[in-house]
Amino acid sequence: MTRPILTAAAMRDAEAAAPVDLATLMEQAGQSLAEAASRFAGSMPALVLCGPGNNGGDGYEAARFLVERGVAVRVAALAEPATDLARAAHNRWTGPIEAFDTAAPAPLLVDCLFGTGLKRGLEDAVSQRLCALAGEANLVVAADLPSGVEADSGAILSPVPAADLTVAFGALKPAHRLMPAMARTGRLVLADIGIAASTDWFELAEPVLPPIAADAHKYSRGLVHALAGTMPGAIALAASAAARSGAGYVRVSTGAPIAGLPLSIVQTGDAKLSDPRIGCILVGPGLGELPHFLTLALTSRAPKVIDADAIALVGDPERLRGQDAILTPHAGEFAKLFGDLPGTKAEQALAAAAHSGAVIVFKGPDTLVAAPDGRLGFAPPAPAWLASAGTGDVLSGIIAALRARGMPAFEAACAGVWRHGRAAERAGPSMIADDLVAAL
Numbered sequence: 001m002t003r004p005i006l007t008a009a010a011m012r013d014a015e016a017a018a019p020v021d022l023a024t025l026m027e028q029a030g031q032s033l034a035e036a037a038s039r040f041a042g043s044m045p046a047l048v049l050c051g052p053g054n055n056g057g058d059g060y061e062a063a064r065f066l067v068e069r070g071v072a073v074r075v076a077a078l079a080e081p082a083t084d085l086a087r088a089a090h091n092r093w094t095g096p097i098e099a100f101d102t103a104a105p106a107p108l109l110v111d112c113l114f115g116t117g118l119k120r121g122l123e124d125a126v127s128q129r130l131c132a133l134a135g136e137a138n139l140v141v142a143a144d145l146p147s148g149v150e151a152d153s154g155a156i157l158s159p160v161p162a163a164d165l166t167v168a169f170g171a172l173k174p175a176h177r178l179m180p181a182m183a184r185t186g187r188l189v190l191a192d193i194g195i196a197a198s199t200d201w202f203e204l205a206e207p208v209l210p211p212i213a214a215d216a217h218k219y220s221r222g223l224v225h226a227l228a229g230t231m232p233g234a235i236a237l238a239a240s241a242a243a244r245s246g247a248g249y250v251r252v253s254t255g256a257p258i259a260g261l262p263l264s265i266v267q268t269g270d271a272k273l274s275d276p277r278i279g280c281i282l283v284g285p286g287l288g289e290l291p292h293f294l295t296l297a298l299t300s301r302a303p304k305v306i307d308a309d310a311i312a313l314v315g316d317p318e319r320l321r322g323q324d325a326i327l328t329p330h331a332g333e334f335a336k337l338f339g340d341l342p343g344t345k346a347e348q349a350l351a352a353a354a355h356s357g358a359v360i361v362f363k364g365p366d367t368l369v370a371a372p373d374g375r376l377g378f379a380p381p382a383p384a385w386l387a388s389a390g391t392g393d394v395l396s397g398i399i400a401a402l403r404a405r406g407m408p409a410f411e412a413a414c415a416g417v418w419r420h421g422r423a424a425e426r427a428g429p430s431m432i433a434d435d436l437v438a439a440l
C-alpha cells in the first residue's frame with residue numbers, strides 16, 4: 001500500500017476540503033500523536049514542546065490525550081498561540097504551561113514547535129535549546145516534521161535533532177523522503193486524520209510483478225538486449241541483474257567475449273536490434289564514448305533503459321521524446337543533461353520528465369521516479385552501502401527486465417528502484433555489486 005505525499009500547500013488545500021472542521025482535524029492529529037508516542041515510548045514521562053502555530057496546537061491536543069493514557073506530561077510553550085485553532089487547543093489544555101527556555105528535560109520529548117509552516121531557520125537560541133532537550137531525552141517524537149525541516153524541499157534550515165519517530169498527519173511530505181531531512185525523521189508513521197490525500201505523488205511500496213504465465217516461453221517472459229561498450233564488467237552486472245530479475249532471455253551484443261557472464265546470458269557479435277522480440281534494450285553501463293550505440297538504440301522502437309555513459313551522450317533531452325525511454329541518472333548525470341533546474345528535487349525530476357518525455361529515475365540517497373504525466377514516486381530509505389561501484393548498473397538491469405516482462409515504463413522503474421533497495425538490505429553492509437545481483 002503506497003503512502004501519499006503532499007506539499008505544504010497541497011496539505012492546506014486537503015485540510016480545507018476535509019469533511020470535518022479544522023478543530024476536529026487537530027484533535028485527531030493530537031490523538032494520533034499521543035497514540036503513536038505512547039505505543040513507542042510506553043509511559044515514559046513526557047515534555048511536549050509547543051510552537052506558536054498549528055503544529056503547536058497538535059501538541060496541546062496530544063498532551064491532553066497522553067494524560068488520558070496515564071502519562072506524566074508537562075507542556076512548554078515557545079510562544080503564545082498565533083492561530084485561533086492553536087489558541088483553542090491551548091485553552092483545552094488545563095495543565096500548567098512552562099516556558100520553553102527553562103523547561104527541564106524529560107525522558108520523552110515531543111517536538112511540536114514547527115511543522116509545515118516553517119518559514120525560515122529557527123532562532124539560534126531556540127535551535128540550541130531544542131537540541132539540548134533532545135540530547136537529554138531517551139526518545140524524541142516529532143509532530144508532522146522535525147522542527148527546522150522545510151516540508152517541500154527536505155532542506156534543514158537549522159540544526160535539527162534526529163527524531164526517533166515522526167508522526168506525519170494526513171499525508172507524508174516530500175521532506176520525509178528527501179535528503180537531508182529524510183535522515184532526521186527516524187521511524188515514520190502516517191496518521192490518518194480524516195483527510196482525502198488524492199495525489200500523484202507517493203512513496204514507493206512493494207510492487208506486484210507480472211505473473212509468469214503457465215504457457216510462458218523465454219520470449220514471452222521478456223527479452224532484454226544489452227549493448228556492451230568499452231568496460232564489459234558494467235554491462236555484465238546489468239545483464240546478470242536482468243536475468244536474475246525474471247527476464248526470460250538476456251542477450252549481450254559485444255565486440256569481444258565477456259568473461260564471467262553466466263552461460264545463460266547469450267553473447268553475440270551482432271547488435272540485431274531489429275529483432276521484434278526485444279522487450280527492452282539496455283544501453284549505457286560501461287559504454288564509454290561510443291555514441292553510435294546510443295544512436296543505434298534510438299533507431300529501435302523497442303522500450304529502452306538509458307543509463308550511465310549513454311546519458312552523457314544524449315546531448316539534447318528532446319532526442320528521447322517518443323522513445324519509450326527510462327533514463328537513470330545520478331545527480332551529476334542529471335545536471336549535465338538537464339542543466340541547473342530550479343525548485344526542489346521533486347520539481348526538477350518532474351520537469352526533466354516533461355522536457356524529455358522519458359521516465360526519469362533521479363538516483364541518490366533519495367531516489368525519485370518521475371513520469372511525463374506528473375506521477376512521482378519517492379523511494380523509501382535504502383541502505384547507504386548501496387554507494388559502491390556497479391550498483392547503478394545492477395539497477396538498470398533490474399528495470400530493463402521488468403520493462404521487458406511487460407510492466408509499463410513508470411511502473412517498471414518504480415518496481416526496480418524498490419527491489420534494488422530491498423536486495424541491498426538482504427545483501428548486507430559488506431556487499432559489493434556482484435552480491436547485490438545474487439540477492440535479487
Ligand SMILES: NC(=O)C1=CN([C@@H]2O[C@H](COP(=O)(O)OP(=O)(O)OC[C@H]3O[C@@H](n4cnc5c(N)ncnc54)[C@H](O)[C@@H]3O)[C@@H](O)[C@H]2O)[C@H](O)CC1
Pocket residue numbers: 011015022025026029051052053054055056057058082083113114115116117118119120121122123143144145169170171193195
Ligand atoms: N495535516 C493536517 O491535516 C493538520 C495539520 N496540522 C498541523 O499544522 C501544522 C502547520 O501549521 P501552521 O500553523 O501552518 O505552521 P506551524 O505550526 O508549522 O508553525 C508556523 C508558525 O510559526 C511561525 N514560524 C515559522 N517559522 C518560524 C521560525 N523559524 N521561527 C519562529 N516562528 C516561525 C509562523 O509564522 C507560524 O505562525 C502542520 O505541520 C500540522 O502539525 C493541524 O493540526 C491541522 C491538521
Ligand SMILES: [K+]
Pocket residue numbers: 055111112113114115142143144145146147
Ligand atoms: K514538529
